[in-house]
Amino acid sequence: MKKISELKFDIRNKAKETLFSLLGNSYLINKRIKYLYLKKNLTILNLHRVAEDDLSCYRPLNPEIFKELIIFLRSNYHITSFSELRQIEKIRSSNANKPKVILSFDDGYKDFITVVHPILMNEGIRANQNIIPRCVETGNPPLNVAINDFLGKTNKKEWKNIEIPGYSWDENINTYQEGLRLSAFIKNKSHKIQKKLEKIIRKQIGEKFDELSTPMLTKEEILEIFKYYDWGAHSFDHSNMAEESNRFFINDLKKCKDWFKNNLCYDPYIYAFPNGSYRKEQIEIAYKYGFLNPLLVNDDFSSIDNSCHDRFGFDASSFKEMKVKATGIVRKFFI
Secondary structure (H helix, E strand, O other): OOOHHHHHHHHHHHHHHHHHHHHOOHHHHHHHHHHHHHHOOEEEEEEOOEOOOOOOOOOOEOHHHHHHHHHHHHHHOEEOOHHHHOOHHHHHHOOOOOOEEEEEEEEOEOHHHHHHHHHHHHHOOOOEEEEOHHHHHHOOOOHHHHHHHHHHHOOHHHHOOOOEOOEOOOOOOOHHHHHHHHHHHHHOOOHHHHHHHHHHHHHHHOOHHHHOOOOEOOHHHHHHHHHHOEEEEOOOOOOOHHHOOHHHHHHHHHHHHHHHHHHHOOOOOEEEOHHHOOOHHHHHHHHHOOOOEEEEEEOOOEOOOOOOEEEEEOOOOOHHHHHHHHOOOOOOOOO
16 A cells, blocks of 8 residues: 555646646647747756666656657747857847747756757757766766665665764655655755765765766767857856855856866856855856856746846656746746
């Protein structure tokens, strides 16, 4: 017999399917797209992984859904880029009868070059990829992603006895829910505390922690496809900036600038705040240090006239959910 928490989880997913089925009909989608054009909204979709299911609790977007997303956007939007937005007159005159959209990826997973790049190249689409220098150097994903990989690819007997200071395992939820809960616990900690947690976790798990982790783009792979995309920094070490001092933030900006210049011979102007976490004064600080396009999440629309941009966190488990979320109809109905 299913636990009450599992039944609630199933009911929630069924409610999602029903909602997306209702909102995903062609009439409402077309009406929404016309509205976005009239409002002159810029939609920026924030994606992460695109790959076949690898059992991680940090679930990737299915490649077939991603392909359908590209077809949908091609038909209904003018797909633009941050570099094109810098040519403001050009963008204002392009495809005037369609709303505009940008694809913005965070973290820099290896599946960007193996799965996403061939699809985008085939369609001639210039996307944005925001990388984490520390992850490029180590080959390891952020801690919250790595722990989700481990939980999903092992069994409860293997991880339920792992001790994480300040965190207690919940026997009443499934593995996926536990992954989400633990990820949130880790992401909301300062850089200093996350490093302590990582050391404690690695000591208990050992080499298997890295072996099961999602692979990241290498510097060589980035250089191989560098000219095709708009590259930005996603902080130096995926730190939660709302938890950090402005001095820490300034140092992070400088480290990102130096790494890009020394390794990619490039001066980045895009900075995507990790975990949607920031303080308002940090946006002005980012401008001061040469990051002219700070990227937030906030699940809202932006404008081609903005320099700081809101984005929509994007994932989908069905074609209808993909279309609904691509048009921004659903913001935070389901967390």
